[in-house]
Amino acid sequence: MKGTSVTDAQIASSHRRRSSSHDFRVDSAHDGGNGLALALQRRYDLILLDVMLPVLDGIEVLKHIRRRSTVPVIMLTARRSEQDRISGLEAGADDYLPKPFGPHELLARVRAVLRRSERTTDPLPVVEIGDFKLNVTNREVIKRGERIPLTSFEFDILDTLMRSAGRIVSHDELAAVLYNREATAYERSITVHISRLRKKLDNGGETLIRSVRGVGYRFVPSEEKEHRR
DSSP: OEEEEEOOTTTHHHHHHHHHTTTEEEEEOSSHHHHHHHHHHSOOSEEEEESSOSSSOHHHHHHHHHHHOOOOEEEEEOOOOHHHHHHHHHTTOSEEEESSOOHHHHHHHHHHHHHHHHOOOOSSOEEEETTEEEETTTTEEEETTEEOOOOHHHHHHHHHHHHTTTSEEEHHHHHHHHHSSOOOTTOOHHHHHHHHHHHHTOBTTBOSEEEETTTEEEEOOSSSOEEEO
16 A cells, blocks of 8 residues: 655545545645645655645745655646746656646556656666666665665666666657656756756766757766676
8 A cells, every 4th residue: 555645635635535446545734834744754655745835835845855855756736837847846856747637647647656666676776887876676876885865757867877878868768767758849857857866966077967969868977887787
């Protein structure tokens, strides 16, 4: 059984009813303060977080959560501008879902994010390149002995890039890994995730993830030799 925290008062009750038939357990809070308290006090598999909340808005709640946890977060927003959605991603959201949305789309997004965070088997569970060691079994990235906290999307992007080190990974390939679809012309979410990932991987000013204009991204290790086991 999975735990999911929902902080949108308008959809919490209906989502709770639908979730019970899909083996989900749902807790809900109707303002940002209580939602943050739940998120920090309990262990959840996923948090659905509305942007527009009383007391403390969703972006601020997310910033506080990210200081303490890498739990997957899907933002729900009625704001239509691209910048509003980007603000959520920059604050650490894994995905966003604009309102209005149907229950089936919400369920699909939840399942997709949970599948990424739960992946525990891989033919090459550990990849080591230069100072970085990626372990897909426990979904950890270690740099010189220290763990780098990544969101589920950031981890999957880095996993894809490291396993393709030296090769260009297209926008469509990353979109397929993250969203199970092709990238759209207006989509900037991958760009935002890449930007956050670069900052977290900071390697003394060295650019490990290089953009190939109009094509995609390439992971360029400081040491060309890749060690896998």
